[in-house]
Amino acid sequence: MLTDYHLHLRLDEDDRPPERSAFTTENVEGYVAAAKKAGIEELGCSEHVYRFTDALEIWRHPFWEQQARDDLDAYCEFVRTTPLRLGLEVDFVPGAEDRSASLLDGHDFDYVIGSVHFLGDRAVDHDGYDIWETEGDPDAVWRRYFETLAEAAGSGLFDILAHPDLVKMWGRARPHPERDPRFYYEPAVEAIAESGVAVEVSTAGLRKPVREIYPAPAFATMCVEAGAAFALSSDAHVAADVGHAYESAVSAMGDWGIEQIAVFERRERRLEPLG
């Protein structure tokens, strides 16, 4: 079984009304056709929570204020008319756990993907709010990133943790800590093991400056040793990226000792043989 659950129908910079561009049968058909070609049986979309006006009840970051235009109910209703599983990519906002839970409880998702893009009001993957402009110490950034990821795992809000080492996204274009990265991974892996949340293997990193799958092999093998479950996704924002570089991902997962992947329906998880 192969899955691609972390998909966006909407391009980040697409400002057209979604019912005319992103959330259309024609657009979904492109994703479904690409999945079929790549041998992917389970497909789902997970639009960013901050695209929806409801998200402003969770957080009022200037980026969210600028992005929050779509209607979450309309998105959910549309996805249910397609063959896609219904997911959502939700930023973990420390302190907003109750508000996040009530937004999620109000909808019938197949799965919820938790992400850490922001540390405070600065982002690890967005140059408009770049954390490295205000924090120069890579030890502090990496430590805080993985501690926040641990909190996200422990929150119980999510079925899958997205791109688990996103902090490396800029590769050599940003400072890198000197310490063995396993030191930073440790609290996150411990929280993942305790919570049972699935860890996403994402080929999106190959399309970013770091040119590496998320997570790094050391992070993945620590999760395997801790007994974690895994999900597989491309984080495509266009149909052409569905199943991107899955041969490398599946072979890496084999090397790391991953034999099964997580499949979700109405927030129930089962494990299927990978491949």
Ligand SMILES: [Zn+2]
């Ligand atoms: Zn993300």
Ligand SMILES: [Zn+2]
């Ligand atoms: Zn995403």
